[in-house]
Amino acid sequence: SKVLVMVESEKADNPKPSQKSRKCGHLKMKVISDLKGETLKSAVECSVSPDSTAVMDNFASHSTVEKVVSKSERQTVRGCNAPKVLPWVHIAISNAKSLFTDMYHGIKEEFLQEYLNEFCYKFNRKYFGDRMFDRLVIAAVSYKPTFEHKLYNGRANCG
Template sequence: MYGTEEQCFDALCRCRWPNGFSCSHCGHDKHCEIAYRKLKQCDRCRRQTSMTSRTIFDSTKLPLTTWFLGIFLITQDKQGISCMELARHRGISYNAAWRIKQKLVQVMMERDQGYKLSGIIELDDAHLGGERTGYKPGRGAKGKTPFVAAVETTKEGPPTRIKLSIIKGFRRSEISTWSKKYLFSGSTVISDSLPCFSAITEAGCVHDKIVCGGRRAFAEEPEFYWVNTVLGNLKSALRSSYHTIRPKYVQRYLAEFQYRFNRRFNLSALIPRLVYVSLRTPPMPEKLLKIRLA
């Protein structure tokens, strides 16, 4: 379906203008094509439009087939793919593969930003980053990145969606802000007895607190089966695919895992869906990609 430049270009056309061409400047639907430059020119205002302009593909010098293969590899492998492995697959430089990876994962992150969880939700605190010799262990350890893991489940049990969000720390103010942003009022949230989780009620949610004896006891509680399973799969995927992840990019890698998980029941639709969203995501030059994420 995406083996040649022409096929990829046609796929972009269908995704960008599913109802036919419409000029972004004047809205006119009649146009001519400047074939040798792959531009569409509006018949009314004469404005020329590039297929990739003002999208995540803006100003790219790489073939579209490289982008589409990158989309395929990133969306279909549940363990994720490193930038080095992506570079080997396409025979491009590491820096080019890094930009492809970070831009596509940025699209995933922005796409899921507005989604909220509802119903029965399992909640847990988690950290990324290993222990360091000579430093304090546990939650307050230096170099660890704290994040919230929430799993929306059905009454029958299986999970439907997840939300993985970095926070500044496990404090009431942080959990209150997070729950108001990502949880629907009236949801039932099940968590352990960490004091900050009581702030969930400020979002209009019912808080079901279960007192556990420790991390091992928490892992054995049936009420937390799915959130523990998700966290285990997440950390296994990160360990198997990446040697290291810089703290300022952690949210993108969490968003990548989250995006695939939330759409795991329809893998064949992942490629056109990600292409569709990529064409509606503003350009991300490298200097913006390297800014620390909140």
């Protein structure tokens, strides 16, 4: 079945005009319920800073996104030109689809956001190289758990 997923990427480098960008900055994927303007606006407000520039296709609901960011570029995109306008978005979608179908052989819709989070986590860290351990230590030290400990029948239970 088809599920709506909003994908955001940021540029990592500025290549020369004749070269293609070979790196992607951070990537984020979010499952959304519909393509209504308010749904897109709330998703963008949660994850994009107001001084960002948004490059998007010319879908009607994207007019609400223009109210959230300082600058926006909307382009009418035909099927074969889509990977040229938003290359890393389409590469990430393709990689995620192939990973999910090859490795997991299908995912329940209720768990899709967790799998997308894991995919983005790994994708965003592929250029860390030798800084990976330092980043892991920082993440472990600054992590605040979001679950509460509860007692059921005298036994501790997390979740």
